[in-house]
Amino acid sequence: MHTIFAVSQTLCMPKKLIAEFIGTFILVFVAVGAAVTGIGVARDASDASDFIVPASGTVGVALAFGLVLVFLVYAIGGISGCHVNPAVTVGLWVNKKIAAGEAIAYMVAQVLGAILGAFFLWLLVNAFGVVDTTGGLGTNAYGDNISMGGAFFWEAVATAIFVFIILMVTDKYANAAFAGIAIGVALTTIHIMGIPLTGTSVNPARSLGPALFAGGEALSQVWLFILAPLVGGIIGGLVWMVARQTEAPAEDLQEQPEAA
Secondary structure, three states, X not given: OHHHHHHHHHHHHHHHHHHHHHHHHHHHHHHHHHHHHHOOOEEOOOOOOOOEEOOOHHHHHHHHHHHHHHHXXXXXXXXXXXXXXXXXXXXXXXXXXXXXXXXXXXXXXXXXXHHHHHHHHHHHHHHOOOOOOOOOOOXXXXXXXXXXXXXXXXXXXXXXXXXXXXXXXXXXXXXXXXXXXXXXXXXXXXXXXHOOOOOOOOOHHHHHHHHHHHOHHHHHHHHHHHHHHHHHHHHHHHHHHHXXXXXXXXXXXXXXXXXX
C-alpha cells in the first residue's frame, strides 16, 4: 500500500509543479503588472500630448494581488495547494505538510514562473510602449520610506501573519469553502499597509523575478526580500503550531453518535 501511495504521489508531482509555475507566473504578470501600469499616474504611450491615464493607485494594486490569489486558490488549489510563494511552502514544510524534496521542487517552479511573468512585463515596457509607473518593473525596495532594518522587520512580520492566516483557514476545523476569500483579503490588507513602505513582497519569487530584469539597486536589495519572507514563513508556521485547534469543537463532539 505504501508503494502504491508513493507511486501515486510521484505521478502527481509534475502536475503540481506545472500548477505552481503557472500560478506564480499569473501572480507576477497580472498583480505586479497592476503596479507597473497603475501604481502612479501614467501617460498614454501612444499619445504625444500630455494626456494622463487614470491610475488605480495603492488600493487598486493591493486589490489586484488579493483578487488574483483568490481565483488562483480556487483554480489550482485542488492540484498543488496553490502556494505560489516560497515563504508559504517553507511554512508548510516546517509543519511537515510537505516533504523537503517536494518543497524544493515547488520553490524552483515558483521562481521560474515568477521570472517568466517578469519577462512578460519587461516585454510590455520595453517592446510594446507600456509606461512603467513604478520606475522599476514593480520591484521592492527600502530606503525612501523605511530603513533596511525596518524593511526586514516589516517583511518578516507581514509574511508570518500571512502564512499563519493561510494555515489557520485551511486547517481541518476551518470552513474550507471560504478559505480562498480569506487568504485573498489577507494579502490585500497586507499590501495596503506595505506598498508605501517596501512595495510589499511577502513572496521571494515575486521579488526576485522583476529584480532580475530591473537590475541596479533593485537587484542589490533583493536579498532582503528573499530572506525576510522566508524567515517570516518559518515564524508563521511555528505560531500556527502553537495557536491551532487540536481537537474538534465542543458542538461537533456533541453531534457525534454515542457508541453502541
